[in-house]
Amino acid sequence: MNKLRINLLRDELVAQKTWLTLTNVVRVWAASFILFVLASVYSQYNYSSINSEYQKLNKKHVQLTNQLEQYEEVLSSRSIDTKLTNKLATLKFVFQNKQILHRQLTDQTQVQVSGFADIMTELASYHSREISLQKINIANGKINLSGLARSADSVPNWLTGFAQSAYMANKNFSHFNLSATDSGDIQFVVYSGLLDKENK
Template sequence: MKRQINLYGAEFRPRRQWASLNQMALVWGGCVAVVFCMGAFYGWQQQGVGRELAQVRAALEVKRGEAQRLDAELTRHQANAVLQQQLASKQEELTAKQELMQQLGSLALQKSQGYAGLMADLSRIRDKQLSLQRIEIADGRINLSGFANHSQDVPAWVKRFQQTPSLAGKQFSELTLKRDKEGRLAFQLSGIEREKP
């Protein structure tokens, strides 16, 4: 009987060496090449950003120069303080005179025209949302009645009394709102004081 004996065991076989000098040199060379490529790429990007930054700085300098020019023009165009004060006093004087003329005109209109002034004022504040059907003047009081489209139209119309000389500052003692047989909204303002001419 024959037996085989293997005298060349696994421990005698050549082993693959990791991290040999050649392999380490290749890895380090690859790393240096990657670092160099990355440095070149970032350097190229930095140059582009630097160019853009230079352009932005140049544009900013142009805008600053224009802003300084406009500021200088603004200081040249500022009004004289004395003239501004004179203008303000003249405007106040003009406003006071206009108010006086308006008051004198309204008094003259009331005294000279009597009922005509009231009628003119009512026509001046007419409203499409309501129609005035009756005007009654008795015992120094004015009673107005008519029809409105909506209930809020009457108070809005009464607020406009302040725009008229004959009704400004007047108050009424009673407001009546009701629907008539035809479904129309009827209103009546009673007891408005009337200035005596």
């Protein structure tokens, strides 16, 4: 005898599986928490590395700043003294003047000697730091002087000093010429002859 079985369980009555269960929710939260912890650890590690690098760079910056200040102090302490610079320039000017006088004494091709020793003695005695002689020409009782001066007033003041000399006091400076050079010095030419006895 055949038995007939009838399935009264319909599809809509079968319980459907769902993912929204307490177990699944706990698993999702656990996974999220683990990811959050890992991200926090990674961020903290990066922050520590960046902060360490920043501290090193900041320390290096402070060292360089201190070195710069030290170099500035050294440079300021080595600044050129204006007084010493002016004194050195004066000494160079005097030395050049003496060199020129020495060349004039030893170079007979540029000078005709007539009372040469007396004139050179007086030029040395009445020497001025403001005057640098470059050429001396003596001929027939006349003297031609040319050179450089620090200022236009230096030449007249220098010539005035010869009024007390023995040889140069008898000279009449009939020609007097001044001109400025590119370096700012004054170039002068003085030409003189013997004074007539009537004009003394």
